[in-house]
Amino acid sequence: MSYNVGDAVAVSTIEEAPIAVVAEGEAAKKIEGRSPWVLAWRRLRRDRAAMIALGVIGLIVLMALFAPAIAAVLGHGVYQQFRGTNPAGLTPLGQPVGPSSTFWMGTDDQGRDIFVRIAYGARISLFVGVVATAVTVAGGLVLGLAAGYFGGIVDSLIARFFDWLLAVPFLLLAISLISVVTVHPIGPLRPGLPVVIVVLGFFGWAAVGRIVRGQVLSIREREYIEAARALGARPWRIMFIDIAPNLLAQLIVYSTLLIPVTIVGEASLSFLGVGILPPTADWGEMISTSQNYYLYGSWWYLVFPSLALLITTLAFNIFGDGVRDAFDPRGDLFV
C-alpha cells in the first residue's frame, strides 16, 4: 500500500509547488485551504464602493455608540429643551432655530438639539435593523429547514403559514397591533421597541423561509446528506451541521440587504406614530413631526433626519450588493 501514500504526497507537492517557490521551505507547510469565506472577503476588499459603504456604516455605528459622549461634549442633553435665551433653542415665536455654531443641525419644535437626537436615533435604527433582521433570518431558517427537510405534512403546514403571513396586509396589521397590545389579553404592553422588533421580525419569516426551503429541497438530495444519514446522524444534526452551512452565504447576503429594509420599516412605523413613541429620539418620528414646521421654513428639521436615514440605508444597500457579488461563485477565483 506504500505507493498509495506516495501518490497522495506527490499530488500535494504539485499542488503546493507554485506557492512553495515563493514562500520557501518552512512557510510552505503552513499553507491552508482558502475557505469560501476567505475568498469572499478578499473579493469584497477589492470592491471600492462596498468598502466605502462599510466605512460609512462604521461611522454611523460609532455615532450611535458614542451618542452620550456627543451629547456631553456639546453640553446638550437628548431630552434637554432650550426654551430660554442662552442658548436660544426656539425663536421668540416658538419656532425651531436653524443650524448655527451652537446647534449644528438646528433645533426641533421643543428646542432640542437635532444633531444629538440624530445620534441617539441611530441607536434605535441600528438596533432594530440588526435585531429584527436576526429574528427574521433565525425564524425563516428554522421554519424553512423543517419544511424542506421533513417535507410532507410539516411542509404543508409551514407553507400554509407562510401563505397566511404573505397575505396579511403588513402595515395595517402593524398599526392595529400597536393598539391591540395595550389591552387584554395580549397586553397591557406599552407599544415601543419590543413590539416593533417582533412585528418587523415576524413578517419577514415567509420570505426567508421560502428561500431556505427551496435550497434545502435541493441540498437534501445530495449524497453527503445520505452519507450523514448512513452514519446515523439525527435530523437536527443534518439540518444544522450539514445543511445550514451551505445556506450561510445566501443568508448573509440576504441579511445585509434586509437590514436597510428593516430600518426603513421601523422609521415608517414611527412616522405613522405606531413605532417608537416620543420623547425617545427616533428618525421616523422626527421626520413625521417636522412636516408641521417645514411649512414655516424649518427645512433643517426635515432634511437632517431624512439624510441620516438615506445615508444609512444607502450604505447598507451598497455594502449588501458588494457582499452578494463577493459570494458569487462566478467571481474571480484567484484573488
Next chain:
Amino acid sequence: MTTQASSPVSGPARGGDVLLRVEDLVKHFPVKSSQLVHRGPRDYVHAVDGVSLEIRKGETLGLVGETGCGKSTLARCVARLYDITSGRIEFEGIDITRLPASKMRPLRREMQMIFQDPYGSLNPRRRVGSIIGDPFAIHRTASGADRKRRVQHLMELVGLNPEHYNRFPAEFSGGQRQRIGVARALAFSPKLIICDEPVSALDVSIQAQIINLLADLQSELGLTYIFIAHDLSVVRHVSDRVAVMYLGKITEQAPVEQMWAHPRHPYTDALLSAVPVPDPASLDRRERIILVGDVPSPINPPSGCRFHPRCPKAQQKCVDEVPEFIPRLGDEAAHLTACHFPVADGEDISKARPAISADLRVVESSIPEGSLTGISGGDGP
C-alpha cells in the same frame, strides 16, 4: 419468485457465518401524479421486487446490472436509508427491517456505505477533518484532540496525508476524495461496507488504486463488502460471489469463476459477451450477443420472466411463469439461476430467435396514456 434464501451449501473460499440476510426484499416507489387530485390506482416503480441474498463474513458480493435495475436501491434498503415495502433484512441475526431510527443508530457503526460520487458525497462546506470525524461526533465516542488523532490515523490508513486535516474537499482530486469517503466509512471498523459503485466516477488508473485499497483494507480489517458496479471486469476482480440484477430481480447468482465459466442466464451470457477481451485471437471465436429493445419500464414490468421481451431464447412459458431461482443444469448449490431455459455450456445464443410473437414483446413496454414515463437505457457494461 419467493425463493426463501435457499442457502448455498458449499461456501466460497473466504467467508464464514452469515452476516447479512435479505429475504424477498421489495421496494416500490409511488409515481408522482401530475393531476391535482389523484384518481384511480397509483402507479409504482418496482425498483426492487423480491430479492433474497446472503452475505457471509469476510466475503465480497458483487452486484451487477444495468443502470436503473435497482442495485443502488437495494443497497440503500439494506443500509435502511429507505423504508422497504416488504420483506426482511437481518444483520448479525437481528431483524432490522422495521427497527426505529434510535435502535438502528448503534447498528450503523457496524454497517457503512461508500458512495459513487466522490464530489457529491462530501459536504463542500466542511473541512476534511470534520467530515471524517463525523462518525465520532455523531456517536459521541471521541472529541477534541482524541478525535483529531483518530481521524489522522484513519487518513494515514487510506493513504492520505494527515496534515491535510484542515483542507476542504474541493482541494482534493477525485481519487483522494474517494479515499476520504473510505476513511469516513472505516471510522468504527464496521463489519459490513456497502460500496455503491465506488469507482464508477473515477479514472481507470485511479480505479485500480481504490480497488487495491479496498482489498488491502479487507484483508487487514476483515471487512465484508457488498460491491455494486456495472463494470464486469472490476466485479470479477474484487468479488467472491456475483449476483446479476435485471429490473429489480436477481437473475443469476454464483461464485465468480463459476459465473464466468458457465453463465446460465441468457442475460448474464449477453453481459459477459460484451466485456472487451484483450486477445484479438479469442475475439474471433466469440460471438457478441446483441440484445433487442430497451429495458422495459419498471412501472409496469413484464409478466413471467422479466427478461422475456428481450431474451433470444424466450418461449411462451417465459411469458406465463415466473422462473424459480434454483441451481440449473446440474450446477453446484451456490450457483442459482432464474431461467426456464438456461444456457448450456458451449451453447451459442447469438443466433437464437425467440419463440413468442413479436406482438407480445411490444405490449409489455407500452406506456399508459397521459402518463409521464421515464425510460432509462443502460450504457451497457
